[in-house]
Amino acid sequence: MKTELCRKLGIDLPIFAFTHCRDVVVEVSKAGGIGVFGAVGLSPEMLKVELDWIDAHIGDKPYGLDIVIPARYEGHGEMDPEKLEAQLKSMVPDGHYAFADQLLAERGVPELPEQNGARLLSWNEAVATQMVDLALERPNCRLVANALGTPPKAIVDRIQQSGRLVGALCGRVKQVKAHRDAGLDFIIAQGGEGGGHTGDIGSIVFWPQAVDAAGDTPVLAAGGIGSGRQMLAAMAMGVQGVWTGSLWLTVEEAHAQPAQKQSYFDATSEDTVRSRSWTGKPCRMVKNAWTEAWENKDTPEPLPMPLQGLVSYNAMIRTDRYAGTGECQEVAFNPAGQVIGQINHVESSRNLISRLLVEYVEALEHVNAMNDY
Amino acid sequence: MKTELCRKLGIDLPIFAFTHCRDVVVEVSKAGGIGVFGAVGLSPEMLKVELDWIDAHIGDKPYGLDIVIPARYEGHGEMDPEKLEAQLKSMVPDGHYAFADQLLAERGVPELPEQNGARLLSWNEAVATQMVDLALERPNCRLVANALGTPPKAIVDRIQQSGRLVGALCGRVKQVKAHRDAGLDFIIAQGGEGGGHTGDIGSIVFWPQAVDAAGDTPVLAAGGIGSGRQMLAAMAMGVQGVWTGSLWLTVEEAHAQPAQKQSYFDATSEDTVRSRSWTGKPCRMVKNAWTEAWENKDTPEPLPMPLQGLVSYNAMIRTDRYAGTGECQEVAFNPAGQVIGQINHVESSRNLISRLLVEYVEALEHVNAMNDY
Known part of the structure; x- marks a missing residue:
């Protein structure tokens, strides 16, 4: 072949x-x-x-x-990473960070020991x-x-x-x-x-x-x-x-940590969703409390790429590091296709x-x- | 094979x-x-x-x-068609019929010459x-x-x-x-x-x-x-x-009438949508003004099956009979899969x-x- x-x-x-x-x-x-x-x-x-x-x-x-x-x-054309980062950060409403933090706190995801401000994504x-x-x-x-x-x-x-x-x-x-x-x-x-x-x-x-x-x-x-x-x-x-x-x-x-692999094994083909909640563009992932929270009418609307990525950056780091803690998988980013069901x-x-x-x-x-x- | x-x-x-x-x-x-x-x-x-x-x-x-x-x-278990019909008709809010009629009128779809109340669907x-x-x-x-x-x-x-x-x-x-x-x-x-x-x-x-x-x-x-x-x-x-x-x-x-076939030929694979607007259950069809109208937040919500079918019954008959008139295809029911694009x-x-x-x-x-x- x-x-x-x-x-x-x-x-x-x-x-x-x-x-x-x-x-x-x-x-x-x-x-x-x-x-x-x-x-x-x-x-x-x-x-x-x-x-x-x-x-x-x-x-x-x-x-x-x-x-x-x-x-x-957002920020297309700006080729200086530092300028781009400053420009993008100024565009994120504070309420988005707070909403993301609250979702993680509710599920018992530990805070990071070190300071870790949202970093420019690639x-x-x-x-x-x-x-x-x-x-x-x-x-x-x-x-x-x-x-x-x-x-x-x-x-x-x-x-x-x-x-x-x-x-x-x-x-x-x-x-x-x-x-x-x-x-x-x-x-x-x-x-x-x-x-x-x-x-x-x-x-x-x-x-x-x-x-x-x-x-x-x-x-x-x-x-x-x-x-x-x-x-x-x-x-x-x-x-x-x-x-x-x-x-x-x-x-x-x-x-991946065992808890993360288990999330994938547990998912059927019906358990994925196309969601803008992590990156700002439609991305298929395992459905969980995080993806559902950003769908509600009375919660913040996901921002365009790459702004939503700044909002979710800390959540990615925290749910990755503490994958097996609390109900972490309920607010973790687990991108996967429908084929995950098999x-x-x-x-x-x-x-x-x-x-x-x-x-x-x-x-x-x-x-x-x-x-x- | x-x-x-x-x-x-x-x-x-x-x-x-x-x-x-x-x-x-x-x-x-x-x-x-x-x-x-x-x-x-x-x-x-x-x-x-x-x-x-x-x-x-x-x-x-x-x-x-x-x-x-x-x-x-709705009406599951009722085996007498006449009783079922009466029961179902009483469940449809008047606003739904009026909204459907208005959509057709706006696109210049002629009324039927004969009286044609919504009939019990199969x-x-x-x-x-x-x-x-x-x-x-x-x-x-x-x-x-x-x-x-x-x-x-x-x-x-x-x-x-x-x-x-x-x-x-x-x-x-x-x-x-x-x-x-x-x-x-x-x-x-x-x-x-x-x-x-x-x-x-x-x-x-x-x-x-x-x-x-x-x-x-x-x-x-x-x-x-x-x-x-x-x-x-x-x-x-x-x-x-x-x-x-x-x-x-x-x-x-x-x-199918030539205008209907043309709607299918014109559609690309991106032009279909899963919509509850005709039957009450998600059904894939060619996207048009009708499917979009029922998606809006400030318009009536499609009813469950088979009630929505009672609402859309006249629209099906009218858009089928007058398929080539006015902007009829914009409010017609054209069920099709994504493969219609080829x-x-x-x-x-x-x-x-x-x-x-x-x-x-x-x-x-x-x-x-x-x-x-």
Whole structure:
């Protein structure tokens, strides 16, 4: 099942694993797929530590970096991170911070021992550019993907001139065309069932439309892939690989705390929701008291990206650090796709990849056997 | 690609075509699939006329009937249609009728020349039972499907004792299990991208979960199937056939008016919405001024099923009869799935079936060629 895109990247399997865990990146790439490290939430300094670790452990295998430069966000165009931070902070109403703090207090989530004011998030061109520069210093980092919108031309050029591939996610045909016209090397077509920032067109409808609209640009299928059967369904549409996220949240090598993994195991496919309550843009996650609190008519409205991220920053840190304390999971950020409903035990990344392959082949044999033409 | 369910029904292709047009039922069954006539909206007298016509034209081919008995609805349990009608009518606030009338007047939709009070709809056990009796008189009617919920045991027994198959749609694993435990002969698993009454779990996630939960009961895949590629994706999941609806709205034999077909051709996959504004339950349809009007905070809230259907009954009749007049399509009921975005020209039912097969085989050859294992 090697595709042209696999050949360009030097990988054996068209399996792209999006993850925030460096260990998972390394394991997937060693198993024949490619790990893509999600940098959002980190500062460039923190990212450097992670990439150094990956470089030290991945051997001669390739990996990728995923950044977030939204096509539209508050403060767009400001390239000085300090100025941008000051500008954004002045835009957040005080009531939002207080409401977020209160939600955490009600659920018994401890305060942080140190002072930890909301920090500038990496969801902007200013910080993401520094991250891309870090990636391009490393020979094994072979691709950069932007999670929201077509990357700015300067970044596309920089990545391509360095011999790497650049791609981006999207959820609508119009965005596929924009990515194609910007000359991206691949397009990740994500159906609305996917985790994280997502649109609302179902994968089964969107994938073939994306393949047709992308012309010669390779498409990866995202949103709803948790088994080899689903992978075959995607490949049958003409994509050149699958972009998976939820699958890696609970693997053995994922650094999430047990309480967090348990939240994912407990969730059925009906337990996720598209909510603006963490990042300011619709993002699919496990439904809980936090997501519901921001939906009420008489509570603050989530702010646009990246302002809501400033509001939720401390909540992310606290619920991550104290994941098993009190009713922390009720106010934690657990991004996941609907496919989380079929994930219910820990397995190693390597076993998971083997399982995908076995299921893929079984599904293919099944449809071949059914065909008596 | 003949499946066990095909053999039981005596059909060559696992293609189930849900349609409100008798001509389409006949054409699909003659082409090797099976047409399923959607009875909702008709009185038993009107249904008899349609079934007589089908019987006279379908030769020795089988067909099916689709009814709507919701698991829960206002007036549940009342089996006398006249009493039920009186009871339901008393529950509708006057403001709802006036609001509906006003929406139509604003868009220039003519009044009906005759008096036409809202009539009892067929979305209840009382009327649906009469419809099932009509179906069971006809040797070629080989299956009955319920569009909402597990059918009452009395109806299941009646259908099965007559030698026919009975099935039902659903959108959640819990409902799959309820259908299975009720001993249904097949289960239609519909993803949230589907048209008509639908849940919100994407097809790519829901189909395999439904197959696993159904045990030995055959599953049909619904929601998002508009091409042979999508059909292969579904079959790869282990379903025994595909249940298609949107595909048949605009075929040559569909009796919709040109303005209505044009509304479907114009719609992209982003132009549908799940709305309670016509039937009272979430139903996917082409978004327009009507669906938006019922979403506003300061307008009447859609009533529960089947009360909202009484409110919208006249609007359905008027927008259907005067489909090309004024801005009628802006307030018309055009149920459709997201897949409507890939349907943009008239073709005959027979050509459509041939196209599905060609595309299916091409997609299968594509994945086989990709596999170098």
